[in-house]
Amino acid sequence: MRARIDRRVLLRAALVLVVAAIAITVVLTLAGPAGATAEVDVTSEPGTNRVAQNFFNGVVFGLLLALASVGLSLIYGTTGLSNFAHGEQVSLGAMLAYFLATQQPVSIPLIPVEFTIGLPLWLAAIIAIVLAGGSGWLQDRFLWSKLRKRRVGVVQQMIVSIGLSLALLNFLQWWIGPDRVRLSRAIEERHQIGPIQLGSITAMSIVISVVVLLGVGYFLMRTRLGRATRAVSDNPALAAASGIKVDAIIRLVWVMAASLAALGGILMALYDSGTKFDVGARLLLLMFAAVTLGGLGQPFGALVGSLVIGIVVETSTLWLGPDLKYATALGILILVLLVRPQGILGRAERVG
Amino acid sequence: MDLLFDLLREAIAPTTAAFALAAIGLNFHFGLTGLLNMGQAGFMLLGMYGYAITVREGGPIWLGIIVAIACAAVFGVILGWPTLKLRGDYLAIVTIAAAEMIRYLGRSQNLNDLTGASTGIRGNDFKGSFEELSPFPDSMVTIGPFTFHGTRSTSWWLVLVGWTLVGLMVLLYWRLSKSPWGRVLKGIREDEDAVRSLGKNVYSYKMQALVIGGVIGALAGIVWSLGASVQPDSMGRPTTFWVWTLLLLGGAATVFGPVLGSILFWCSLVLVKGLASAFIPTTVLSSQQLEPFSLALVGVTLMCLVIFRPQGVLGDKKELAFND
Numbered sequence: 001m002r003a004r005i006d007r008r009v010l011l012r013a014a015l016v017l018v019v020a021a022i023a024i025t026v027v028l029t030l031a032g033p034a035g036a037t038a039e040v041d042v043t044s045e046p047g048t049n050r051v052a053q054n055f056f057n058g059v060v061f062g063l064l065l066a067l068a069s070v071g072l073s074l075i076y077g078t079t080g081l082s083n084f085a086h087g088e089q090v091s092l093g094a095m096l097a098y099f100l101a102t103q104q105p106v107s108i109p110l111i112p113v114e115f116t117i118g119l120p121l122w123l124a125a126i127i128a129i130v131l132a133g134g135s136g137w138l139q140d141r142f143l144w145s146k147l148r149k150r151r152v153g154v155v156q157q158m159i160v161s162i163g164l165s166l167a168l169l170n171f172l173q174w175w176i177g178p179d180r181v182r183l184s185r186a187i188e189e190r191h192q193i194g195p196i197q198l199g200s201i202t203a204m205s206i207v208i209s210v211v212v213l214l215g216v217g218y219f220l221m222r223t224r225l226g227r228a229t230r231a232v233s234d235n236p237a238l239a240a241a242s243g244i245k246v247d248a249i250i251r252l253v254w255v256m257a258a259s260l261a262a263l264g265g266i267l268m269a270l271y272d273s274g275t276k277f278d279v280g281a282r283l284l285l286l287m288f289a290a291v292t293l294g295g296l297g298q299p300f301g302a303l304v305g306s307l308v309i310g311i312v313v314e315t316s317t318l319w320l321g322p323d324l325k326y327a328t329a330l331g332i333l334i335l336v337l338l339v340r341p342q343g344i345l346g347r348a349e350r351v352g
Numbered sequence: 353m354d355l356l357f358d359l360l361r362e363a364i365a366p367t368t369a370a371f372a373l374a375a376i377g378l379n380f381h382f383g384l385t386g387l388l389n390m391g392q393a394g395f396m397l398l399g400m401y402g403y404a405i406t407v408r409e410g411g412p413i414w415l416g417i418i419v420a421i422a423c424a425a426v427f428g429v430i431l432g433w434p435t436l437k438l439r440g441d442y443l444a445i446v447t448i449a450a451a452e453m454i455r456y457l458g459r460s461q462n463l464n465d466l467t468g469a470s471t472g473i474r475g476n477d478f479k480g481s482f483e484e485l486s487p488f489p490d491s492m493v494t495i496g497p498f499t500f501h502g503t504r505s506t507s508w509w510l511v512l513v514g515w516t517l518v519g520l521m522v523l524l525y526w527r528l529s530k531s532p533w534g535r536v537l538k539g540i541r542e543d544e545d546a547v548r549s550l551g552k553n554v555y556s557y558k559m560q561a562l563v564i565g566g567v568i569g570a571l572a573g574i575v576w577s578l579g580a581s582v583q584p585d586s587m588g589r590p591t592t593f594w595v596w597t598l599l600l601l602g603g604a605a606t607v608f609g610p611v612l613g614s615i616l617f618w619c620s621l622v623l624v625k626g627l628a629s630a631f632i633p634t635t636v637l638s639s640q641q642l643e644p645f646s647l648a649l650v651g652v653t654l655m656c657l658v659i660f661r662p663q664g665v666l667g668d669k670k671e672l673a674f675n676d
Contacts, residue, residue: 082441082444082445109641110636110637111636112635112636147659152659154441155388155440155441156658156659156662158388158441158444159596159600159654159658160654160655160658160659162390162593162596162654163593163597163651163652163653163654163655163656163657163658164651164655165593165651166590166593166647166648166650166651166654167648167649167650167651167652167655168648168651169590169648169651170644170645170647170648170650170651171644171648173644174641174644174645174648177640281589285448285449285452288445288448288449289449292442292445320462321460321461321462323456323459323460323461324456324457324460324462326452326456327452327453327456327457327460330449330450330452330453330456331453333445333446333449334434334446334449334450334453337434337435337438337442337445337446
């Protein structure tokens with residue numbers, strides 16, 4: 001397990017960014033004059049440097065994305081599963097928070113009673129995260145651990161996760177409805193700091209995500225359980241032989257991943273000032289891009305990858321219309337697999 | 353009784369034929385070769401765009417079909433080039449990402465003149481030349497218990513063409529899977545290293561399978577678009593997942609699996625919706641909630657299929673396509 005991010009890694013990340021910029025410019029020239037209109041429709045207030053602002057937005061988006069993708073990476077590392085239902089865990093967090101916090105009447109599927117819960121947002125968020133963590137526990141207890149016990153192949157498990165994703169996505173739409181919902185009606189105060197604007201809610205999201213990510217890092221590097229998690233990630237058989245309860249660790253990873261994803265979903269809903277039942281489904285591929293970019297199964301790689309993806313997604317809107325920003329990130333994913341399939345932080349033996 | 357007619361009507365509808373075609377393509381990928389193509393909707397969308405744009409700009413039908421096939425083939429080569437040497441789930445992630453990228457590009461405002469952005473291309477812009485070829489009269493035609501329009505959109509003409517194509521592709525799959533070429537592909541599915549040690553170029557065989565399956569996917573896209581219109585958002589990830597579900601339902605690596613799966617899939621969707629709207633009161637399940645409810649069931653079906661009966665209805669447990 002390599003923890004330090006050495007200079008070569010940063011160089012590679014920079015290289016990827018440069019290549020991405022070139023790719024974007026090529027697409028832009030192909031797209032022709034339509035690209036120029038994209039410049040105009042982003043309104044910026046005086047005193048705000050758009051490049052700095054977009055870069056900063058990218059860092060924020062990257063941090064929030066990292067919350068979700070660290071869990072995806074941990075699950076991949078410990079079980080080998082590419083979990084396609086992870087996006088729905090993000091949506092689930094946001095939807096649960098909305099369900100608990102909204103002043104609108106809500107209902108539970110198949111029960112024709114409407115009621116209002118209307119908890120304060122912070123309490124709703126905490127309960128939502130706990131419930132989402134519980135959903136991770138339930139999933140592992142009743143689905144994934146059974147499949148592992150039956151020695152079902154990883155590919156089969158992946159298709160099961162696709163089925164789960166389809167089921168959860170439509171369940172959420174059935175439950176909350178197809179409309180965009182808001183977690184908080186509060187209007188964000190905006191402050192001018194140097195060349196960028198920063199809203200108060202965004203600032204809080206940054207603090208929360210940085211603290212949580214540092215916490216995850218501390219857990220993985222310094223605590224016994226975290227070391228055990230990394231051991232399982234490196235070599236499950238060897239970890240089991242040295243007395244680590246592999247199944248318990250994997251269950252812990254599922255709970256952690258689901259709660260982190262829920263937190264990511266809630267913060268993302270605040271940052272975007274709105275959320276929808278398919279928010280996670282749209283983020284899923286960005287998460288995969290981040291995780292693959294950083295190196296499949298490397299939790300710190302997921303962090304680096306998320307930041308790169310976040311920055312690329314947001315700064316690409318300077319050249320391209322905002323409707324192409326996700327496409328750029330996916331293009332980078334394909335490019336990375338072409339030149340360095342093990343990712344920035346990955347080791348070659350993971351590929352093959 | 354009405355429900356029964358609806359079911360039978362759905363069984364022969366062009367949509368069912370289109371999905372059967374897409375599943376046959378996927379069967380070349382997954383059933384025969386063991387490739388995890390999670391971007392079949394991307395191939396379909398490219399086929400649609402290739403055909404619809406060519407015909408809209410005044411090209412003849414045969415040119416449209418060639419353009420569609422060429423687009424899908426090039427897309428397959430580009431996808432396969434970096435990923436076919438890597439482990440299976442890389443191909444899955446790349447194909448799903450690439451398919452989504454096609455969709456994002458298609459609905460992007462930057463390409464509005466070419467693809468019509470998120471509204472897509474209207475059916476009237478490209479269907480004309482196909483509908484002119486119809487031997488059926490230009491009015492509603494009733495054959496047996498079913499009534500379709502003779503030529504327009506979801507028509508007898510499209511039913512005929514769609515199912516003829518399905519028949520041809522089933523024949524192609526049957527011949528190819530029995531051929532020496534097909535046996536090499538099955539060998540790759542079972543044990544890549546063994547095939548490589550026999551001196552076969554595994555990479556090239558996988559690429560051929562990917563391209564052939566993708567081209568069939570593009571044909572499926574054309575059939576779909578002739579029944580509806582070109583709409584990028586109708587070819588999102590759920591579409592790929594449906595194709596997977598119905599392939600696994602019918603039985604991967606079987607000749608008739610994709611066709612049977614497609615018919616079963618669409619009929620059971622109609623059945624679930626029909627039964628739910630008949631027996632569950634609207635206070636419990638409103639008509640707006642019916643769609644997500646039945647699609648959630650599709651997801652659960654996919655999970656149960658993979659866990660309990662991975663060989664599907666027609667499949668042979670010994671010839672199971674899952675391996676890492």
